[in-house]
Amino acid sequence: MMLAEIITIGDEILIGQVVDTNSAWMAKELNAIGIKVKQITSVSDDEDHIIEALTAAEKRARIILITGGLGPTKDDITKFTLARYFNMGMRRDEATLEHVTNFFKRYNRPMIESNIRQADVPDGCTVILNQNGTAPCMWFGHGDNIIVSMPGVPFEMMYLMEEEILPRLKKAFDLPFIYHKTILTANIGESFLAQELAGVEDSLPPSIKLAYLPKLGQVRLRLSASGTDEEQLKKEVDAYAQQLVAKVKPFVVVEDDIALEKAILNIMKERKLTLSTAESCTGGYIAHLITQHPGCSSVYLGGAVAYAYELKESILGVKASTLSEFGAVSEQTVTEMALGAIAHFNTDYSVAVSGIAGPDGGTDDKPVGTVWIAVATRKGVTAKVFSFGNRRLQNIERSAIAALTMILNELNHDAD
């Protein structure tokens, strides 16, 4: 199996100012072309530490992808460190200089000395032009290993990976095929799943690995294997996946590694159904999850973020008497919100959420984390209450997952 490592350079990750989203994206892309990531390492902009991490990584893997530390400012030292590591001098790359010059011309900005120095690279590297920025991407051969240094700005890195690095890696190595099959379950604990699945798990050949990934009331089951015969591999893994599904059928939400809302969009698109949202405590998060996906507009028409009482009344038609009698976080209000969305936005389905996200606003009756969710269809409405604890962001996320699961259940029920 061809192994890679990812090294991210920059203090911002180590002081927690920035979440490293690059590595997961890169790992997924590498996996898709048959390369396994052995380790991800985040280090600071410190020359000795970068060299230590690189030395260690080269002992474990043949491909090292480095991001970050290529900006024009003094704190960025990656390329000088690489020159030291490979024992190379620096040269000015003419193609990069021309690219940088054009870049500034296009945006009508003056160029200064530090911009020109962006064209300086270790003299033994292959330069790959960065179409979206001024920091060049640098490719080094080192014995049998390949080391690539890329900017840490996500969209510059993504473009370089897709257009340049992944195609070159595919050409450089004879790569196997890696296959993951994921099954999403809900409403069952990890240990009970494992008990139900023990028979199948014990029968798995050593080449196929089963993992359990729990998250906020859901557990993802993942079967992983690699090989050279793509057809055969898929067939074998999928057959075991079907055995797993058969054992825990009532808890299976989606037999695919897609997000809940994507599964909803797929089903509703096929059935030509439309959806709207009426959100209070989730504050637009459900709408955001849905609208992340290309093509969602054929299903999702829109919705309301009705934080204030007045907006619950004016946009969704919740009765003032309902709000005053039962409060915003109640079965009555969330039901009227869902029915109001169906009526006002003219959709086949709607989902409404009203709860106390916290940290304030809780009462003895309705503590922080109390959330009412309703799903309405043209036929009727189902409402449920949840109790999610006292962390605001987690309440928002758990509410969204519960709401999406309720829509999926309704769709599955509707199909029976």
Added chain:
Amino acid sequence: MMLAEIITIGDEILIGQVVDTNSAWMAKELNAIGIKVKQITSVSDDEDHIIEALTAAEKRARIILITGGLGPTKDDITKFTLARYFNMGMRRDEATLEHVTNFFKRYNRPMIESNIRQADVPDGCTVILNQNGTAPCMWFGHGDNIIVSMPGVPFEMMYLMEEEILPRLKKAFDLPFIYHKTILTANIGESFLAQELAGVEDSLPPSIKLAYLPKLGQVRLRLSASGTDEEQLKKEVDAYAQQLVAKVKPFVVVEDDIALEKAILNIMKERKLTLSTAESCTGGYIAHLITQHPGCSSVYLGGAVAYAYELKESILGVKASTLSEFGAVSEQTVTEMALGAIAHFNTDYSVAVSGIAGPDGGTDDKPVGTVWIAVATRKGVTAKVFSFGNRRLQNIERSAIAALTMILNELNHDAD
């Protein structure tokens, strides 16, 4: 300076199925009590590799925090690996067993063998009860070093860190004070900032470090220092921060490490102003950013996610003739959306966004990435067009940042 390292264990991060958000959160918390994170390492559920990572980490840092690999299923091996690493046997921890038993009783679920085994721990560790789950937290003294193993489920880890680990670390070591001061700038490139700030940067004492963090049209400037005298340290760093601000005043958005939307909420709350949103291509993302923040409801009343033409008309009062004559992505439509939000939601400010997020829907005239944004107040409306390229998620994020920056500019302008 007291150094720590974070090791995350689990294949899900290395195959890119999960983004590691735990590490950034932990790093921020550690920093806040005067501990610097030297390295973050992600490794798979592999015994030898975990031991290699732990051995290397112990050479660089005195505190090692490990997350993940503590579930009840076969793929989770962290505690057995730790027992091997520390050369310890396993024992059944009675307090944990009681906790696990009560946990299952409370949720009315049967307990199975694998749940009971959650109470098994390496016999030389101190067990810290995990109030939110069944996997115990384990604390090991190893010579002068401290190694802690925690579950990877974010809210279990966060609770343990806040309630147990951070207080114990503060007690175990005499920690200095770490101070970061962040200044957010917009509409100026990193290299030009550096040129303007060169004089101040050169005058910084070696104990104060300046970093530039660019992201989607913004650059964060961060001054960092550590010391024992908190007052003195803050005074010194803040004085340099003021020198930086003075040099690039027109580009400074916020003099604090807070999100744009939080800066808006703070200003509007103080001035008793209200805000609503009217989103098309951002699909609720701006509303979500705002409603992440506790206390937002005194400023933010709500908004519309108007994806379909019909909803732009019915919720926001955009004229059908405007949509047919100019299209949804136009100055006219976005202006009517913003004014409609002010009128229908009765707020002092509103922001409206309409664009082509992609990947489909672009034309020669209006390619993917074309986004119109309008900010309305009781006095009038300002609209601008942007061109953000062809990545959907990035378009959504850049649109939101541009919209929030326009609100802040309007607020700053209003104050003049």
